[in-house]
Amino acid sequence: MPLDEIAASLYAWDLADEGVDHCLDVLASRSRVNSAYLVGLMHEEKRPLHARFYPHNPVRRMYMPEDSRAYWKPDPAQYPGEIKPLTSDRDFLKGTDWLQVLIDGARARGMRTGCEISHTILDAAVARAEFPHVLQRDVFGEILGVWGGRTGGRGLPCLNHPEVQTYLVGLFRDLVLNYDVDYVQTCLILFGPGTSDAGTLGPVDESWVGWLNVATGGCFCSACKAQAESEGLDWGAITDEVRHLASMARMDGLAAQHERQLLDEANVAQSTLLLENDAFVAWLQFRKRSVNRVFGMVREATRAAGRDVEFRYNTYMANPEKAGLDFRSAFAHVDSVRESDYSDQRGTLEGVGWKRSKLMKVRRSLREDQKLIAALGVRPNATPETLRLSVKAAVEAGADGLSLGHYDGATMERLDAVADGVREWEGTAEFWQPLDADSPAVGV
Ligand SMILES: [Zn+2]
Structure with a gap:
């Protein structure tokens, strides 16, 4: 299929520092970008992410964003629950509707446009202070950190909590009802x-x-317990078994330590663990159903627009099943998937191979009418060669488009490599045309 959409992400501070016209002109002219989206709700993460400093920002060397702020103007009517989106307190960002700025710039160029709800939707400090009851807990009752560890010092909202669901649905409804977007994308941590x-x-x-x-x-x-029991699960049996396994994982206590050592020295496999522990598997299946339910809610929220707005999930894990994500069942609820594997940033052929297999994994999970958008890491750890080969992998995996991550850390050489790769691997229909009548005959 042709790579008809070439998307790129932008942050509010990119638009403030470089200007929307400059950003979009660079992306369109160098990488054939015809779709631009704002990372509209962005977590705390030093930018640029991999390089120490920005390669082309004329205003600042780097930027430390506030945690989980919305860079549009939230509509209060869409947030009937106790959790409301926070906006920026920084002088150079506050008061401006950055999503509208991007939409205006994109539409003036005939581009598609969208908005992303990134990994986290709650400021960590605010969540711990005001909403500890909606945060995920481990089997010992401790609040989980944002990436799942216990010491992250952050909080991860639980997908089964009604307040979290109300807030999440509100975010998507707000975007599709109040903005002229073609797609809403999320890489929400599960x-x-x-x-x-x-x-x-x-x-x-x-x-x-x-x-x-x-x-x-x-x-x-408690919300997970209530949901599980409503589904007829034996929550007591699940917590007993998972606590036992977690104790072995943490080598917590002499008995658990001894049992773990036996495991380490035995020739067990993943299948051994899963076949042996029925309640653990029941819990894994419960998480999967919970994720699928939330995907269904978001899809319904996007349908509220009454027009065609794509719900695009942006994968972020090499091993998504560990977060409860089963591609085939969850993706029944999406319109498109941005496969966010950035293994091209290893700068090696092996990395490109990982990326290709991940693209194949998504493609096999999608229906024929669902689009696969392959992410490309246009940042310095990738090379022009791995980027061109990643375009090849996208073509081979039946992708429908590309999506660059991220403009702020991109170098011009890598942006050029995207267009070079599309040309080299004949990624769009313009390369599939008959020769002119006066062209030399082929094969004579
Ligand atoms: Zn929960």
Whole structure:
């Protein structure tokens, strides 16, 4: 299929520092970008993420965003629950509707446009102070950190909590009802994988230890208990078994330590662990159903627009199953998927191979009418060669488009490599045309 959409993300501070026209002109002319979206609700993360400093920002060397702020003008009517979106307190950002700024710039160029709800939707400090009851808990009752660990000092809202669901649905309704967007995208963090690293890039984790460690993840909050019991699950049996596995994962106590050592020295596999622990598996399936339900809610929220707005999930994990995400069942609720594997940033052929297999994994999970958008890491850790080969991988995996991450850390050489790759691997229909009548005959 042709790579008809080439998307790129922008942050509010990119627009403030460089100007929307400059950003979009660079992206369109160098990388054939025809779709631009604002990371409209962005978590706390130093920018640029990988390089120490921005390669082309004329105003600042780097930027430390506030946590989980909305960069549009939220409509209070869409937030009937106790949680409301926070906006920026920074002088150079506050008071401006940055989503509208981007939409105006994109539409003036005939581009598609959208908005992303990024990994976290709640300021961590505010969540801990005001909404601890909506945060994910591990089986020991401790609040999970944002990536699932216990020491992250953050909080991860539970997808089964009604207040979180009300807030999440409100965010999507707000965007589709009040803004001229073609798609709403999210890479929302799902269930905490505990000390098991779900990874953002790299190969699939085939170790049994990885799955044992998921037992230290979430969630065991009161909302999960209520939901599970409404589904007829034996929550007591689940918590007993998961606590036992989590104790082995953490080597917590002499008995657990001894049992873990036996496991380490035995030739067990993932299948051993899963076949042996029925209640653990019941909990994993429960998380999967919970994720699927939330995807269904978001889809309904986007339908409220009464027009065609794509719900696009943006994957963020090398091992998404550890967070409760089963591609095939969850993606029944989406219109498109941005496969956010950035293994091209390893700068190696092996990395490109991981990316290709991840794209294949998504494609096999999608219906024929659902779009696959392949992310490209246009940042310095990637090379022009791995980017061109990543375009090849996207073509081979039946992708419908590309999506660049992220403009702020991109170099011009890497942006050029996107257009070079599309040309080299004949990614769009313009390369599939008959030769002119006066062209030399082929094969004579
Ligand atoms: Zn929960």
